[in-house]
Structures are given as structure tokens and as C-alpha cells.
Amino acid sequence: MATLDLAFPTLAGLEEVLAAELRELGVTDLQTGRRVVTGRGNRELVYRANLEVRTALRVLINIDAFRVDREQELYDRLRATNWRAYLRPEGTLYVDVVDPGRWFRNTHYIAQLAKDAIVDQMRDKYQTRPSVDKGNPDLRIHLRIHGEGEVDLSVDSSGAGLHCRGYRRRTGEAPINEVLAAGMLAIAGYTGEQPFVDPMCGSGTIVAEAVMRATNRPPGLLRSFGFERWPDFDPAEWGSLRQAAMDRIVPLRQPILGADIDGVAIAIARATLDRAGVLPLVELRTSAFADLTPLPASLETPGLLVTNPPYEFRMETGDIEAFYRGIGDTLKQHWTGYIAWLISANARAVKRVGLRTSQKVPLMNGPVETRFCKYELYRGSR
Numbered sequence: 220m221a222t223l224d225l226a227f228p229t230l231a232g233l234e235e236v237l238a239a240e241l242r243e244l245g246v247t248d249l250q251t252g253r254r255v256v257t258g259r260g261n262r263e264l265v266y267r268a269n270l271e272v273r274t275a276l277r278v279l280i281n282i283d284a285f286r287v288d289r290e291q292e293l294y295d296r297l298r299a300t301n302w303r304a305y306l307r308p309e310g311t312l313y314v315d316v317v318d319p320g321r322w323f324r325n326t327h328y329i330a331q332l333a334k335d336a337i338v339d340q341m342r343d344k345y346q347t348r349p350s351v352d353k354g355n356p357d358l359r360i361h362l363r364i365h366g367e368g369e370v371d372l373s374v375d376s377s378g379a380g381l382h383c384r385g386y387r388r389r390t391g392e393a394p395i396n397e398v399l400a401a402g403m404l405a406i407a408g409y410t411g412e413q414p415f416v417d418p419m420c421g422s423g424t425i426v427a428e429a430v431m432r433a434t435n436r437p438p439g440l441l442r443s444f445g446f447e448r449w450p451d452f453d454p455a456e457w458g459s460l461r462q463a464a465m466d467r468i469v470p471l472r473q474p475i476l477g478a479d480i481d482g483v484a485i486a487i488a489r490a491t492l493d494r495a496g497v498l499p500l501v502e503l504r505t506s507a508f509a510d511l512t513p514l515p516a517s518l519e520t521p522g523l524l525v526t527n528p529p530y531e532f533r534m535e536t537g538d539i540e541a542f543y544r545g546i547g548d549t550l551k552q553h554w555t556g557y558i559a560w561l562i563s564a565n566a567r568a569v570k571r572v573g574l575r576t577s578q579k580v581p582l583m584n585g586p587v588e589t590r591f592c593k594y595e596l597y598r599g600s601r
């Protein structure tokens with residue numbers, strides 16, 4: 220099977236955990252860049268990465284890299300590229316252009332030019348032409364232009380971004396990105412061997428990602444992928460890879476608890492976890508954090524608490540700094556024997572937690588800069 224050049228975009232701060240996941244999967248020649256990991260692997264690895272990797276946003280296959288001086292050269296090169304493995308003549312496509320160099324006119328123009336090259340080629344060869352579909356194309360093409368006209372041409376094997384796990388129907392107020400939640404769990408060292416709690420679970424994203432990780436459930440089981448619509452798709456190979464991944468699911472070894480003060484959020488979390496097929500494995504409680512009884516934990520089996528508290532309150536609902544002071548007090552009073560991780564964009568409020576931070580990891584939650592902070596709550600810790 221041919222070896223392919225692969226690129227895995229991710230969120231800022233998750234490059235190393237993604238590289239570790241890809242190494243374990245068998246992707247070779249790994250290199251981490253800014254918000255991307257690159258490597259090499261065959262088609263089986265492309266299928267498996269889409270299904271099993273938790274911290275990649277997409278799986279791109281680089282099919283060409285070249286340099287052009289003029290826009291016409293870009294058209295010529297794309298028109299001469301063989302698109303038949305990825306696109307049926309009557310199929311649909313969309314071209315994403317990233318970073319057009321300064322001497323190109325604009326992203327929209329380049330995307331149009333690229334689309335024309337592919338459509339013209341197909342029409343010449345097959346007397347029928349693909350059409351453009353932005354929302355749900357059969358083939359999504361990425362053109363990255365950098366430096367002095369350096370072009371990386373890739374096809375997107377994922378289709379919809381991999382954060383779309385297929386378990387979310389309704390969202391709570393500020394759901395965290397699924398890939399970010401999975402990355403936080405990896406950074407926190409969650410393996411499923413610890414009792415796990417998200418006491419402000421909202422729509423249940425962190426809890427859903429925790430159950431899937433603890434049971435080795437592939438994050439992509441509920442959805443379909445771009446490569447399933449390519450002419451070279453091998454359904455038999457895909458079926459056996461999916462089955463093999465399902466055969467690797469293991470039972471839950473330690474309990475998982477999600478709680479939230481808001482009953483509506485808990486109802487949404489219940490629907491999310493049900494859709495993910497893991498609801499019976501999880502306990503959900505409607506409770507304020509201050510009143511929540513922790514799952515039993517001990518020195519031998521410390522518990523893990525990972526949560527995404529509100530970053531701010533609307534004026535009338537109260538003082539966010541006092542709220543974070545309250546989180547710190549609750550952790551000190553009730554959560555001895557736990558390691559707690561909070562993600563927050565509100566650095567001032569986080570200071571009010573009043574516990575020693577033993578690790579602080581900068582992460583992006585969409586466009587929002589956050590810190591993921593670790594607190595070790597041993598007896599007597601301050």
C-alpha cells in the first residue's frame with residue numbers, strides 16, 4: 220500500500236499530545252509544527268486516524284507540493300493533477316485556501332481558479348463536470364500557499380472536522396470543543412484508572428470524552444468521513460478496521476461523575492451521553508459544586524477532577540472572582556485526594572482559587588486564550 224504524506228491540524232497547545240497519539244497508531248516521520256503535526260502512513264492509517272485519534276481536527280493527505288510564479292501556473296498544475304482517485308466526474312467539491320501569499324490577488328480568486336482547473340480537466344476527460352458544494356462536498360481540497368508562491372496541495376479525508384463526534388444535538392451555553400476536551404484529558408494524564416469528576420459539566424463534553432477514553436471507544440464511531448465518498452474507498456477494509464476498533468473497547472474500571480448546578484444542562488448532558496451510547500456508564504447529578512459529594516478517592520487511587528467553570532458572569536449574577544474563591548474553598552474542604560484541573564480564560568479570577576498551581580498549560584478554546592491549571596489536593600495542601 221502506498222505511503223502517503225499526512226498532515227493533522229490541531230488546536231494550539233495540543234501538538235505534543237496529538238503526536239503521541241499518532242505515534243501509537245503507527246504514523247511515522249512525525250514532526251510537530253504550529254497547530255499541526257505531519258507524518259507518513261498508508262491508507263489504513265488514514266482510515267484509522269479519522270476513526271480513532273482524539274486530538275486531531277482533520278486528516279489531510281498532501282498530494283503535491285510545488286512552487287509557482289504566476290497564477291496561471293497554479294491553474295496548469297492543478298489541471299494536470301489526477302483527481303480521479305478522489306472525485307467522481309459528477310461529484311461535488313470545495314476548495315479551501317489558506318494563507319495566500321501577498322502576490323496572489325485574494326483567497327476567493329485562488330479558490331475559484333483552482334476549482335476551474337479541476338472542473339475543466341474533468342469536463343475534457345469525461346464530458347461531465349463536478350459542481351461546487353460548500354456545506355457538504357464529496358471532496359474538500361486544501362491549498363496552502365506560503366513563502367514566495369510555495370503551494371501545498373492536500374485532500375481532506377475527514378470531511379466535517381473531527382471535533383464533530385456525532386453525539387451532540389443540543390448544546391449548553393458555552394460548550395467546549397470536543398478536541399480540546401480530549402486534549403485536556405490527555406494532558407491531565409487520564410487513563411480511566413482514576414475516579415473522574417467534572418463538577419460543572421454543562422452539556423457533558425468533558426464527561427463524554429472521558430468515558431470514550433476510559434473505555435477505549437473510538438471517537439468517530441457515530442459519524443461518516445470524507446474518504447467514504449471517494450472513488451477509491453474500500454468498504455471491506457473500512458468495515459474490518461471499524462470492527463477491530465470496536466473489539467478493542469474495554470469496560471469502565473473506575474466511576475465517572477458529571478454534575479452541574481443547572482438541571483437543563485444536566486438534561487442536555489444526559490441526551491449527549493445517551494447519543495454517545497455511554498449513558499449507563501456515567502452518573503449525573505444536579506448539584507452546586509459546593510454541595511457535591513466526591514466519588515471516593517484515596518492516596519493509592521487519587522481522583523481526577525477536570526472542569527471548565529464559567530469565565531465570567533453577567534453583571535446581575537454575581538462576582539466572578541468570589542466564585543473562583545469559592546471553587547478554591549470547596550476544593551480545599553472537600554476534595555482531598557484529588558488532582559484538579561481547571562481551564563479558564565479569566566486569569567484574574569483563577570488567582571482567587573488560592574491554591575498552589577503545580578502546572579499551567581496555555582491552550583486555545585476557539586479564539587479564546589486560556590490556561591489549564593493543575594492543583595494537587597493532598598491533605599494539608601494550600
Ligand SMILES: C[S@@+](CC[C@H](N)C(=O)[O-])C[C@H]1O[C@@H](n2cnc3c(N)ncnc32)[C@H](O)[C@@H]1O
Pocket residue numbers: 391392393394395418419420421422423424425478479480481484506507508509527528529530
Ligand atoms: C462553561 S460551562 C461548561 C461547559 C461544558 N464544559 C460543556 O462542554 O458543555 C460552565 C458550567 O458551569 C455551571 N455552573 C455554574 N456555577 C456552578 C456551580 N456553582 N456549581 C456547579 N455548576 C456550576 C454552569 O451551569 C455551566 O453549565
